[in-house]
Amino acid sequence: MKRILEEIITYQQLLVSLKKETMPVEVLKSFPGFSNPTRSLKQSVASSEQGIIAEFKRRSPSKEAINLKADVMEIAQSYEQMGAAGMSVLTNQRYFGGSLEDLQLAKSVCNLPILRKDFMVDPYQMYEAKAYGADAILLIANALPSEKLEELAVLAQELGLEILFEIHEAEEIEKLASKHIDLIGVNNRNLSTFEVDIQQGLDMLPHLPSELLKISESGIQDTETIGKLIEQGFNGVLVGEFFMKQKAAEQNTNNR
Numbered sequence: 001m002k003r004i005l006e007e008i009i010t011y012q013q014l015l016v017s018l019k020k021e022t023m024p025v026e027v028l029k030s031f032p033g034f035s036n037p038t039r040s041l042k043q044s045v046a047s048s049e050q051g052i053i054a055e056f057k058r059r060s061p062s063k064e065a066i067n068l069k070a071d072v073m074e075i076a077q078s079y080e081q082m083g084a085a086g087m088s089v090l091t092n093q094r095y096f097g098g099s100l101e102d103l104q105l106a107k108s109v110c111n112l113p114i115l116r117k118d119f120m121v122d123p124y125q126m127y128e129a130k131a132y133g134a135d136a137i138l139l140i141a142n143a144l145p146s147e148k149l150e151e152l153a154v155l156a157q158e159l160g161l162e163i164l165f166e167i168h169e170a171e172e173i174e175k176l177a178s179k180h181i182d183l184i185g186v187n188n189r190n191l192s193t194f195e196v197d198i199q200q201g202l203d204m205l206p207h208l209p210s211e212l213l214k215i216s217e218s219g220i221q222d223t224e225t226i227g228k229l230i231e232q233g234f235n236g237v238l239v240g241e242f243f244m245k246q247k248a249a250e251q252n253t254n255n256r
C-alpha cells in the first residue's frame with residue numbers, strides 16, 4: 001500500500017547522496033539565502049482570516065499534468081495579490097516538476113513566507129531549504145520514524161526554518177513533540193491510495209492539540225469548502241491544484 005511513498009523516499013535518499021557530492025553543505029552555507037531573516041508562516045496564517053497557503057505545483061503523481069507551462073514568478077505575484085498568507089512551492093523535480101530554483105524565484109518576487117514542499121529525509125535538505133530561501137519546511141509523519149523526524153526538526157529550527165508537520169491520522173501527532181511544530185497539516189489525501197476525504201480531516205479536529213495552528217491540506221476544489229473548513233475550526237488551508245488550474249485557464253483565455 002505504501003508503495004509510492006516508499007519509492008519516493010528511496011529516490012530522495014539517492015538524490016541527496018549525489019547532491020552532497022556536487023554541492024557540499026559548506027557551499028550551501030555561502031548562499032545569500034543563509035543570512036535571510038525568516039518570514040513567519042505561522043504568524044502570517046495566525047493573523048489572516050482564511051490562512052490560505054497557495055501552492056505552486058506543475059504536476060503530481062496523482063494527477064500528472066496540472067499546469068505544465070506555469071511561470072512561478074507570475075504565479076507568486078498573483079498569489080500575493082489575491083491575499084494568500086503564504087506560498088508553498090514543490091521543489092521535487094521527478095514527481096512534481098518543481099525545483100529549488102522555482103522556490104528561489106518565488107521568494108525573490110513577493111513578500112509571502114515560502115514553504116518548501118518536498119519529501120524531507122536527510123539533514124542536508126534543511127541546509128538546502130535555507131540556502132534557496134525557504135521560510136518553512138514540510139515534515140511528513142508517515143514518511144519517517146520519530147527519531148528521524150526529531151533530528152530534522154531540531155536542525156530546521158536551529159536554521160530558523162518553521163515546521164509544517166503533516167499527518168493523515170490523528171495518532172500520528174504523537175510522532176513529533178509539539179515544541180517542534182509551528183503548524184499542523186491534516187492531509188485529506190491518503191499518500192498511498194491518493195483518495196481524498198475532506199470530512200475525515202474535519203473529524204480529526206477535536207483530537208488535535210488546541211494550541212497548534214491547524215491547516216487542512218489537499219483536494220480543496222472550491223471557495224465554499226475553504227469557508228466551511230475555516231468555520232469549523234481550521235486556521236488555514238493548503239490549496240494547489242484548484243488555483244493552478246485556474247491560472248492555466250486564465251492563460252488560455254489571454255492567449256486566445
Ligand SMILES: O=P(O)(O)OC[C@@H](O)[C@@H](O)c1c[nH]c2ccccc12
Nearest residue numbers: 187217218219220238239240241242
Ligand atoms: O493540489 P491539492 O490537492 O490542493 O493539494 C495541495 C497539497 O496539499 C499537496 O500538494 C500535498 C500535501 N502533502 C504533500 C506532500 C508532498 C507533496 C505534495 C503534498
